[in-house]
Amino acid sequence: MILAMIVTSLVLGALPACVAWSKGRSFLFWWAYGTLFTFAAIPHSLFLRNDAQASQGKAYCPHCMEPIRVGAHLCQHCGHMLEPRHSTA
Numbered sequence: 001m002i003l004a005m006i007v008t009s010l011v012l013g014a015l016p017a018c019v020a021w022s023k024g025r026s027f028l029f030w031w032a033y034g035t036l037f038t039f040a041a042i043p044h045s046l047f048l049r050n051d052a053q054a055s056q057g058k059a060y061c062p063h064c065m066e067p068i069r070v071g072a073h074l075c076q077h078c079g080h081m082l083e084p085r086h087s088t089a
Contacts, residue, residue: 012038016045024051
């Protein structure tokens with residue numbers, strides 16, 4: 001009985017892991033998370049953004065490493081003046 005519950009939990013943990021992996025996240029981390037907290041991990045993985053969507057339009061301040069808008073002249077977190085970046089393409 002306990003062995004069946006463990007096997008079921010391990011198999012159900014693969015559901016959020018597969019969904020998160022398709023969105024560019026770590027399969028192993030999400031499999032462990034899904035195994036331990038199945039009913040929380042499934043909806044959590046469904047509402048994840050793709051890695052490409054999450055980073056679109058974002059850059060990082062070289063001074064404080066906080067996310068900022070691409071093309072920003074001033075970091076809204078630390079006030080560091082940013083140098084303009086010119087595209088070579």
